[in-house]
Every structure is written in C-alpha cells, then in structure tokens.
Amino acid sequence: MFGIGGGELMFIMFIALMLFGSDKIPDIARTLGKGMAQLKNATNDIKSEIQKGAEANGFDSKTLTDITGSINAQINQAKENLLGDTPAQLHTFKESIVNDTTAGIAQTKEEIDDITGPIKRQM
Incomplete structure (x- = not known):
C-alpha cells in the first residue's frame, strides 16, 4: 500500500494517536472516509459525462476500445521497428x-x- 510497510504504518498511527488523541481519531477517520466517497462519486460522474459525450458524438465503448487497441498496436510496432x-x-x-x-x-x-x-x- 503506497510502498508503506507494516512497521511504518503502525508508527504513523502511533504519531496520529499522540497528536490528536483517542477521542478525535474516529471523527478524523469518518471525515476522511466521507471525503474519499465524495471523490469517488465525483470521479464516477466525470466518467459518465465523458461516456455520454462520446456516445452523443457517435462513439460507443466498442469503437473506443478498437481505437485504443489500434493505437497501442501502432505504438508497439514503432517500438519494435526502432529498437x-x-x-x-x-x-x-x-x-x-x-x-x-x-x-x-x-x-x-x-x-x-x-x-x-x-x-x-x-x-
């Protein structure tokens, strides 16, 4: 998880406990959880808006997948030719x-x- 081992995570939790106290930690965790949920919802909204815009312009998910696959194939071919x-x-x-x-x-x-x-x- 983000390159942090168990020992480092325990140390961070210990420092947080010392700084904020045991009564504030649940409130902080709850606030962080709500923030993460809002961020996830905003990301999903943006994805759906992009997909709706693509569909309105005549692109469906299969077309976008085909375009992405052909671009990746061209990039791989250029790499092979170059290297x-x-x-x-x-x-x-x-x-x-x-x-x-x-x-x-x-x-x-x-x-x-x-x-x-x-x-x-x-x-």
Missing part, C-alpha cells in the same frame, strides 16, 4: 546512443576549454 526484436539489437542501439552522446560531450568540453583557456591565463 529491434532482439536484446542484442537493443544493446547495440543503446551503445550507439551512448557513444554519440559521449563524443558530443567531449567535443563540447574541448571547445569550452579552448575558449576559456586565454581567459584563465589573464586572471
């Missing part, structure tokens, strides 16, 4: 990017050193 199918091709691609970037950084560093060289000597 290749095998890990060796992917490794070669990554190496070429790293080498190009390293070469560009080294060249830029040399140019900066050439430019700042006379300035450093004058100081």
Whole structure:
C-alpha cells in the first residue's frame, strides 16, 4: 500500500494517536472516509459525462476500445521497428546512443576549454 510497510504504518498511527488523541481519531477517520466517497462519486460522474459525450458524438465503448487497441498496436510496432526484436539489437542501439552522446560531450568540453583557456591565463 503506497510502498508503506507494516512497521511504518503502525508508527504513523502511533504519531496520529499522540497528536490528536483517542477521542478525535474516529471523527478524523469518518471525515476522511466521507471525503474519499465524495471523490469517488465525483470521479464516477466525470466518467459518465465523458461516456455520454462520446456516445452523443457517435462513439460507443466498442469503437473506443478498437481505437485504443489500434493505437497501442501502432505504438508497439514503432517500438519494435526502432529498437529491434532482439536484446542484442537493443544493446547495440543503446551503445550507439551512448557513444554519440559521449563524443558530443567531449567535443563540447574541448571547445569550452579552448575558449576559456586565454581567459584563465589573464586572471
């Protein structure tokens, strides 16, 4: 749950108990529960409004699912074309990017050193 373990959760509960006291904790929990329910209801209302708008414009859930599936298929195909199918091709691609970037950084560093060289000597 949110990357929090049992020990951390108990510690947080202990701190909350110490800060607010045992008589305020149920009220706080009730308020948080109501807030979460309102947030869930608002999210469901927004989803239903979007779906109604899509249906009014001629889109149904099957059409939207088909469009989403075709977009995902095109993205996966582009990834395969760009990166290749095998890990060796992917490794070669990554190496070429790293080498190009390293070469560009080294060249830029040399140019900066050439430019700042006379300035450093004058100081």
